[in-house]
Amino acid sequence: MSVLFGIVRPAGRMERPGDENTRCFRKSREIEAESDSTWKGEGRKRAEMRKILSLFPCLLLLGFPPQGPGRADSRPLVRVKGVQPGATLLLEGGLRIRLLGLEFPSPEWAKKALEPLVGREFRWQEEEVDVDRPKLRRGLLFRKKAEDSVNAELLEQGLAWFRLRSGRDKAFPSLRMALFRARGAKKGIWNKVPMARGNPPFFRGGVLGLYYKESRLDYHKQLRRIRDIGADWALLLLTVFVPKVDSSRIVKDPNRTVQDARLKETIRYAKGLGLKVALMPIVLIKESDNDEDWRGTLRPKDPIRFWLDYDKQLCHYADVARESGVELLFIGSELCSLEEKYPKAWPRIIANLRGRYGGWLSYSVNWDHYDVPRFWGLLDCVGLTAYFELTENKKASLQELVEGWKKVRKELEGVSKALERPVFLTELGYPSQEGANTAPWNYLLAKDKPDPEEQARCFEAFAKVMKDAKFLQGAFIFDFFEEGGSEDTTYALWGKRAWWVVRDLFRDWAKQR
Known part of the structure; x- marks a missing residue:
């Protein structure tokens, strides 16, 4: 396997120098192209033929106009009059514009990038109207005889982060290529950004949900327990919310979303313990009308608004991750209903995160939905939750559980072979309740019947079956937030025999790798 700007691909044929950026771009374009044709039930050849035929009326009406350098440029000439707050350019005539695909880390960076444009003439190509500010336009500026946009020039010089608000932009390829060149050369703002190198390592980790409702409370005790069990990774799970299952706005709950200051302090403390850090923002439903609704069934009424909000939240936490030295960032978790329905949104989300964050990227797919996402090739590692139903026996013996995990192992190995990549478990856990093996995801299964x-x-069955699995890239044990103890019915391990089982497993893994 080899990695190009954080994108893993299988080792294969010899490749020419300079092909790397093209391949990075091509992968996401393949996904988008497939979605344009096959996603609607059409064969690719049929879709291509229809596109070709659709051009004939246009060609006849236009009289086959001349192509190439001799063709007149219809884009209007504009002169930049000044730079306004919010990285906005004021043009002569009063039009206010922003450069598509660019987001500046501070007003100082915006000034450095944009002031040299004042007083000069450019060709203007409008791409979109700002959803939140209808009088503001977004688009591309071109020097009079240049093919590449000023937007791409500034990105390649490392003067701005990359962020597109729409997956339909024709400028996507050229801007992303410019981004990759800046990242690879560590120009400008990329100079001090920590960059992931090589394949992601084997994960021996613990999941810590940041659930405290009082910001004064810290997570030091939980992080020390993650270290003491033999883990070398801490996965910090934080929550943002949609009011209802069909809501389009994503919000932070002041009582349930961890504050940035506490999040950064928790990351610092974890790294001070010698732990690597993964960050997983997840979306929860604040008020559910029934037991069937959860984040895997989201159905936003206004998809455009939802994806803008989702992108905004992820970009914010990507900034926190970059500034805090987080090694792994998840682009989502168990969003089953959105994985298939919006295939164009995911490549844009991933590109926007690559445009401001240099660590590894992954996604946590639901344990029964791992074959659906079409964007695995754009991510660095394949993660899935592990709430597999092992038996139907609430009093299952160890041998029965071993047989259950053998079936799961065969299934996971098939996934790994199909993707030509290893897989890792983002959440491996069992509540301390009678019958937990029959529905590990159900923490309300038997809360009145503790069964540590x-x-x-x-966990013993998992260790016996999966300890030597070559296709497995590790596991994060869920969860270290609760206190634990012999009468506890949560997923916590502390004060239970499961603690020692997992500790021995982690020690064995550490010796093997």
């Missing part, structure tokens, strides 16, 4: 021994047996 069943929890321990489930």
Whole structure:
């Protein structure tokens, strides 16, 4: 395997120098092209033929106009009059514009990038009207005889982060290529950004949900327990919210979303313990009308608004991750209903995160939905939750659980072979309840029947079957937030036999790798 700007691809044929940026771009374009044709039930050849035929009326009406350098440029000439707050350019005539695909880290960076444009003439190509500010236009500026846009020039010089608000922009390829060149050369703002190199490592980790409602409370004890069990990774899980399952706005709850200051302090403390850090923002429903609704069934009424909000939240946490030295960032978790329905949104989201963050990227797919996402090739590693139903017996023996995990192993190995990549488990956990193996995802299964021994047996079965699995890239144990203890019915391991089972597994993994 080899990695190009954080995108893993299988080793294969010899490739010419300079092909790397093209291949990075081509992968996402292949996904978008497939979505344009096959996603609607059409064969690719049929779709291509229809596109070709659709051009004939246009060609006849236009009389086959001359192509190439001799063709007149219809884009209007504009002169930049000044730079206004918010990285906005004021043109002569009063039009206010922003450069498509660019986001500046500070007013100082915006001034440095944009002031040299004042007083000069450019060709203006409008691409979109700002959704939130209808009088503001976004587009591309071109020097009079240049093919590349000023937008691409500024990105390649490392003067701005990359962020597109729409996946339909024709400028996507050229801007992203400019981004890759800046990242690779560590120009400008990329000079001090920590960059992931090589394949992601093997994960021995613990999941810590940042659930405290009081910001004064810290997570030091939980992080020390993650370290003491033998983990070398801490996965910090934080929550943002949609009011209803069909809501289009994503908001932070002041009582349930961890504050940035506490998040950054938690990351610093974890790294001070010698732990690498993964960050996973997840979307929860604040008020559900029934037991069937969860983040895997989201159906926003206004998809455009939803994806703008989702992109905004992820870009914010990508900034936190970059500034805090987080090694792995998740682009989402278990968004089953959105993975298939919006295939064009995901490549744009991933590109926007690559445009401001240099660490590894992954996604946590639901344990029964891993074959759906079409964007695995754009990510660095394949993650899935592991709430597999092992048996139908609430009193299952260790041997029965082993047989259950053998079936799961065969299934996961098939996934790994199909993707030609290893997989890792983002959440591996069992509540300490009777029958937990029958529905590990159900923490309300038997809250009045604590059974820490069943929890321990489930982990023992996993260790026996999966300890030497070559296709497995590790696991994050869920969850280290709760206190634990013999009467506890949560996923916590502390004070239970499962703690020692997992510690022994992590020690064995550490010796093997």
